[in-house]
Amino acid sequence: QVQLVQSGAEVKKPGASVKVSCKASGYTFTNYGISWVRQAPGQGLEWMGWIKPYNGYTNSVQKFQGRVTMTTDTSTTTAYMELRGLRSDDTAVYYCAREDQWLGFYYFDYWGQGTLVTVSS
Amino acid sequence: EIVLTQSPGTLSLSPGERATLSCRASQSVSINYLAWYQQKPGQAPRLLTYGASGRATGIPDRFSVSGSGTDFTLTIRRLEPEDFAVYYCQDYGSSTRTFGQGTKVEIK
Numbered sequence: 001q002v003q004l005v006q007s008g009a010e011v012k013k014p015g016a017s018v019k020v021s022c023k024a025s026g027y028t029f030t031n032y033g034i035s036w037v038r039q040a041p042g043q044g045l046e047w048m049g050w051i052k053p054y055n056g057y058t059n060s061v062q063k064f065q066g067r068v069t070m071t072t073d074t075s076t077t078t079a080y081m082e083l084r085g086l087r088s089d090d091t092a093v094y095y096c097a098r099e100d101q102w103l104g105f106y107y108f109d110y111w112g113q114g115t116l117v118t119v120s121s
Numbered sequence: 122e123i124v125l126t127q128s129p130g131t132l133s134l135s136p137g138e139r140a141t142l143s144c145r146a147s148q149s150v151s152i153n154y155l156a157w158y159q160q161k162p163g164q165a166p167r168l169l170t171y172g173a174s175g176r177a178t179g180i181p182d183r184f185s186v187s188g189s190g191t192d193f194t195l196t197i198r199r200l201e202p203e204d205f206a207v208y209y210c211q212d213y214g215s216s217t218r219t220f221g222q223g224t225k226v227e228i229k
Contacts, residue, residue, distance in 0.1 A: 035218060037166075045158075045166060045209055045220040059216055095165055099213075105172040106213035107156040111165040 002026040004096050004112035011118045012086050019082040020115045022096030029077040030054040033099035035108060036070060036081045038092040046092075050099060051079060086119045093117075123147055123212050125221035133229040140197040142224045144210035149190045154213040157186065157195050160223075161206045169208070170195065200226070 007021040022034065035050040049060025051070040058070045069082045079096055094115045097108035124147040134140055144155070152173045158166040168177040170186045183198040197204055205228050210221040 037220075044207075044223040045160075045211075047211075047218045047220060050218070061217065097166075099218075102175075104153050105156075105175055106154050107168055107171040107177075108158075108166075108211070108218075109168050109177065111167070114165055 002098065002110045004098060004110055006094075006096060006112040006115045009116040009118070011120065014087055014119055014121055016086050016119075017082060017084040018086060018117050019080055020094050020096075020117070022079040022081075022112050024077045024079065024098070027098075029072075030074055034070075034072070034079040035097045035099055036068075037095045037097055037108075039095070039114075040089070040092040043092075048081070048094075053079065083117075086117075088119050091117065091119045122217060123150060123214060123219050125210055125212055125219055127208075127210060127221035127224045129224060130222075131225045131227060133227050134200055135229045136200050136202055138200050140195075140200055140204070140226055142195040142197075142208055142210075142226070144188075144193045144195070144221050146191045146193075146212060150212045150214075152186075152189055152193065155186070155193055156211045156213065157184075158209045158211065159204075159206045160209065166209065197226070202228075 003025045005023045030053045036048040051058045053072040072079045096112040098110040100109045126145045128143045156171045157169040159169045160166040185196050207223045207225045209223045212219045
């Protein structure tokens with residue numbers, strides 16, 4: 001069955017970087033995009049960007065451009081999201097999600113369990 | 122960039138009642154690119170519906186979607202205890218995948 005398993009919680013100081021991993025299994029990794037979504041405490045979902053494992057194409061929200069790097073390792077079917085220059089308002093749960101499309105419909109059908117990143121001095 | 126505005130912010134209803142959740146887009150979107158997600162406390166979001174009539178695996182038919190253009194509605198026909206959660210609409214755009222801010226359905 002399809003699974004996305006993320007790395008564990010992280011505590012970082014302001015200005016540091018964090019790299020979250022998302023191990024995919026149960027499907028052909030290169031056939032589906034991976035999006036990254038974050039959720040600050042008590043807040044809604046915020047889409048950060050996505051990567052196409054097939055060719056490494058990425059696109060991210062302008063507010064994160066220059067601070068976020070999304071990559072994949074097809075040999076281990078793992079996606080990574082690195083966020084640099086962490087600030088306290090980057091404290092959030094970070095999710096990876098599989099993008100799918102079927103008959104012209106588009107959606108995120110599987111999600112990782114989330115990784116809590118806490119930024120604190 | 123499309124902005125999705127959900128209303129109301131909170132819906133207080135009793136089990137068995139009908140829930141009507143609104144999602145309004147700042148510009149016209151195709152319903153084919155509209156999805157709804159359910160999130161319960163401490164859990165990852167779960168895909169609920171996609172397009173005008175698609176339901177994810179295991180989602181009961183009391184959940185339905187309607188609308189076109191800029192106005193969309195998620196209806197939960199008769200609320201079950203497990204339906205009390207936060208619901209998000211999402212537009213799967215060509216370059217961005219925008220979420221609404223969510224509607225919380227709470228027990229009255």
